[in-house]
Amino acid sequence: MLDFLADQILLRRGLYDQEGRPRLATGAIVFGALLRALSTILLGFALWHYAGVEYSIPVSLALLWGYVVYPAYRQLVVYSETTAKIEEELLCNTCRHYNSSGQFCLLYDQHVGPEHIPCEGMDWEPS
Numbered sequence: 001m002l003d004f005l006a007d008q009i010l011l012r013r014g015l016y017d018q019e020g021r022p023r024l025a026t027g028a029i030v031f032g033a034l035l036r037a038l039s040t041i042l043l044g045f046a047l048w049h050y051a052g053v054e055y056s057i058p059v060s061l062a063l064l065w066g067y068v069v070y071p072a073y074r075q076l077v078v079y080s081e082t083t084a085k086i087e088e089e090l091l092c093n094t095c096r097h098y099n100s101s102g103q104f105c106l107l108y109d110q111h112v113g114p115e116h117i118p119c120e121g122m123d124w125e126p127s
């Protein structure tokens with residue numbers, strides 16, 4: 001958990017894992033953006049206290065864009081593009097037990113992927 005929080009705060013990992021899949025899911029991207037927004041706001045207040053409002057507002061706005069919004073936007077773009085490409089090839093995409101928002105099999109309660117189809121096609125039902 002601490003590793004995940006540090007990854008989000010420091011933006012220290014790339015967008016893809018070793019297999020070329022997106023490293024983050026939607027919830028993690030939103031959580032990371034909120035965490036970075038909170039730290040930016042706290043830093044903005046500290047800057048306001050020590051340097052004044054004339055520095056605090058422009059620095060906070062620049063950080064909100066460059067450290068919070070843009071990284072989250074890039075993560076979402078990579079995640080959406082990669083999942084759309086994976087779903088085109090995935091058997092589960094046409095199954096009634098598939099939840100596309102989380103790439104999740106509702107029947108087996110597991111994430112699915114090109115290398116991992118929990119039922120191996122045995123429980124596939126048309127949607």
Ligand code: SF4
Binds near residue numbers: 091096097107112121
């Ligand atoms: S039941 Fe099988 S085919 Fe359907 S979503 Fe789950 S793993 Fe995929």
